[in-house]
Amino acid sequence: MNCNRLRAELTERGLGSVAERHRDHLDGCELCRLWLEDRRLIQALATPVPEPSPGFEDRAIRRAVSASPRRLRQPAAAAAAVLALAASLAAWLAGHGPDRPGAADPVLAVAPRVINVVIDTKDHRQDALLTIELAEDLELEGYAGQHLIEWRADLAKGRHLLALPVRMKTGVGGEIRIALTHGGSTPTRVRIPVGAG
C-alpha cells in the first residue's frame, strides 16, 4: 500500500472504509493521516445548502430598491405631529418637461413617468410596510404585471422621496393607492390618480 493507492481507495470506497491494509500504511505515514483528517473535515463541513425561501430573489431586489429612498436635501416644510405620508404627483420624464403622455399616441402611452412620493416621518420607523396597489392599466417599471407590491423598509426620521417609475399600458390610466403601515398602527393612505387627462 502506498500513499496514492490508499487515497484512491478511500476516495472511491468512502472515508469510513479504513481496512487493516490502510491502517498499516496510516500508522507510518503522517501525511496520509493528515490527508484523511482533511477529507473527513471537508466532508463534515460540506452540509447541503438548502434552497432559499420561495421568492427570495424578487423579494431581495424589491426590498433593496424600496429601502433606499432618496433623502430630500431641503428641510421639512413643517414639523409633522404624527407620521405623515404626503404624496405629490409630478408626471415627467427624466430631463424633459412636465408633459403627460396621451392615449392617442401609442409611443407616448408606454413611456414611463416618475411619480414622486414624499414620505415624512417624525421618528425612525423600523420595518415599515409600504403597500402599492396599481390600477389594471398601470404597472411599475421592473414589476410588469404586478398590481400589488409590498416593500419593507427602515425609514429614518425625516423626509424621503420615493420615485416610482409608472407605466400606462394602454393610456387609460387609473389610480395608485399607497399605504404605509408601521407595527400595528392604522395605515396612512394616499390615492394618486394617473391618467391621460
Add this chain to the structure above:
Amino acid sequence: MRGFRTSRPARASRASRFDALLRPHLRSLYRVAYRYTGKREDAEDLVQDLLTKLYPRTDELESVEDLEPWLLRSLYNAFIDRVRKQQRSPRTVDHHDAEAASVVDVHQDVSRMEQRAALDSAIAGLTPEHRAVVMLHLVEGYPLPELAAMLQVQIGTLKSRLHRAKRQLRAALDPVEPNPPRERVREHEL
C-alpha cells in the same frame, strides 16, 4: 412635437438596471452567505443587507468589469461587519439550519450527532475571517490565489488562517489514530 419625444433611447430605471445586474448573482451570493452563516434566514438577511447597501451604487456596479468576485468580496466584508456587530451583543449561535441538520442527522447515531455538535461549536468559535477561508476554499473549492485576489488578502495570510482554522476544527473530529486498537489487543494477548 411633445418635449419627451427624442431620438435618444430612454435609459432604463435604476431599479431595472440594478435588477439586471444583481439577479444573475443572487444564488451564488446566497450559497456563500449560507456557508458563512450556516442558517438560511441569516444567509438571506446577509444578502439582503448587501443589496440594500449596493442599490444606491448601481452606477458604480455597472462599471465593474467582473462583478461576481467584486460582489463576493462585498459579501465577505458585510459578513465580517455583521459578526463584529453581533459580537457586541452576544447571542447563542446555532450553526446549522434545521433542514440541513435533518438531512445529515437522520441516520446518524448519537456519537456522530455529538461530533456534529462539536464541529458546529468549533465552526462558531472561528473568527469570521477564518470561517470564510475554510468555507470558500475547503468547501466551495475556490483556489487560494483566486481567494487572495477576491478578498484582497495576502495569500500567506490566507494559508495561515486556513492552517489555524483546520487545527481548531480537526480537534472536533475523531483523529485518525496512529495506533489502531488491534495493536493494543496484541499486547494484551501477550
